[in-house]
Amino acid sequence: MKISVFDKHFCGGRHRPAIPNDGPIALNVKLRETSNMFCLKDRVAVVTGAARGIGYAISRQLLLAGATVTLSDIDDKGLEAAHKKLCDEIPGVGDRLFYAHCDVSKDDQAVKLIEDAHARSGRIDILVNNAGMAQLSMFLELDPAKFRQMMAVNLFAPFILSQAAARLMMKANYGRIVNIASISGVRASKGRTAYGSTKAALIHLTKQIAMEMGRYGVTANAVLPGPVDTDMARTMHTAETRKKYHETVPANRYGTEDEIAAAVVFLASEEAAYLNGVICPVDGGYLAAGIQFDDIDLKK
Numbered sequence: 001m002k003i004s005v006f007d008k009h010f011c012g013g014r015h016r017p018a019i020p021n022d023g024p025i026a027l028n029v030k031l032r033e034t035s036n037m038f039c040l041k042d043r044v045a046v047v048t049g050a051a052r053g054i055g056y057a058i059s060r061q062l063l064l065a066g067a068t069v070t071l072s073d074i075d076d077k078g079l080e081a082a083h084k085k086l087c088d089e090i091p092g093v094g095d096r097l098f099y100a101h102c103d104v105s106k107d108d109q110a111v112k113l114i115e116d117a118h119a120r121s122g123r124i125d126i127l128v129n130n131a132g133m134a135q136l137s138m139f140l141e142l143d144p145a146k147f148r149q150m151m152a153v154n155l156f157a158p159f160i161l162s163q164a165a166a167r168l169m170m171k172a173n174y175g176r177i178v179n180i181a182s183i184s185g186v187r188a189s190k191g192r193t194a195y196g197s198t199k200a201a202l203i204h205l206t207k208q209i210a211m212e213m214g215r216y217g218v219t220a221n222a223v224l225p226g227p228v229d230t231d232m233a234r235t236m237h238t239a240e241t242r243k244k245y246h247e248t249v250p251a252n253r254y255g256t257e258d259e260i261a262a263a264v265v266f267l268a269s270e271e272a273a274y275l276n277g278v279i280c281p282v283d284g285g286y287l288a289a290g291i292q293f294d295d296i297d298l299k300k
């Protein structure tokens with residue numbers, strides 16, 4: 001899928017009804033496949049939460065750039081469908097595309113995922129901690145069990161997976177860990193006590209890994225997506241949320257899965273060797289923005 005032009009009602013590859021006052025939406029550049037920019041031939045990658053959404057797009061772009069990829073997810077049917085779709089789209093990819101069931105919140109499954117990928121290919125170069133869950137709840141009503149579950153998936157799993165991968169990567173003196181955090185890990189919004197706190201902690205975990213593993217050629221960086229029109233966003237974002245995002249994101253639109261994947265491929269590349277501990281928002285300018293006006297006459 002190549003996304004070249006966005007019209008007013010086209011978001012993340014899906015048509016949706018008009019939103020009043022959502023303003024002009026235009027992605028006025030033609031996105032090249034990231035594979036035309038970076039070569040990941042002979043690199044071995046594991047992506048969690050790869051059955052759909054951002055994880056699927058990341059896996060696809062890593063494959064197009066030449067990497068061997070293990071897709072993993074808790075959703076077996078989605079995983080099989082993703083595997084088939086990629087095999088159908090990319091000729092001859094079968095011998096460097098694998099998939100494995102993994103509930104990342106189970107330590108033993110997480111460690112096994114890394115060890116199996118390493119055993120299969122004799123190396124592991126890239127780990128993308130993308131699997132995540134989100135549920136909204138106001139601070140006073142937040143169920144501690146839900147918070148703990150989100151911590152297990154969004155924070156503790158990347159810790160276990162990164163630890164297992166880094167132990168192998170440091171022996172090869174090479175590794176790229178990319179954690180998919182969120183703008184919600186920096187800015188607080190209503191209902192995101194649990195989700196935002198897990199993502200803020202993931203951002204700090206990234207810096208810790210970067211600090212301690214840099215000397216072994218292993219980098220750790222975090223990508224912070226802004227709103228992207230995936231199943232997660234469709235569940236969490238009401239029409240009102242969508243309208244607010246259009247108003248507050250300077251790009252005036254949602255991002256696409258491929259725009260997140262492009263940043264990940266770069267951070268996973270050899271060329272990004274000196275980027276370490278970087279917190280990289282891919283958010284259309286959301287985190288940079290202050291108050292905004294449609295029109296303001298500065299001379300008054």
Ligand SMILES: NC(=O)c1ccc[n+]([C@@H]2O[C@H](COP(=O)([O-])OP(=O)(O)OC[C@H]3O[C@@H](n4cnc5c(N)ncnc54)[C@H](O)[C@@H]3O)[C@@H](O)[C@H]2O)c1
Nearest residue numbers: 049053054074103104130131132182225227228230231232
């Ligand atoms: N979509 C957005 O607007 C947005 C914004 C900021 C950050 N993010 C982050 O991007 C990442 C991907 O989100 P998405 O929008 O593609 O979501 P999504 O819900 O569409 O996909 C998430 C994937 O993770 C898998 N998953 C969930 N729990 C799992 C577990 N315990 N073990 C293994 N796999 C599990 C799901 O089955 C699913 O395939 C998440 O970490 C999310 O927090 C998304």
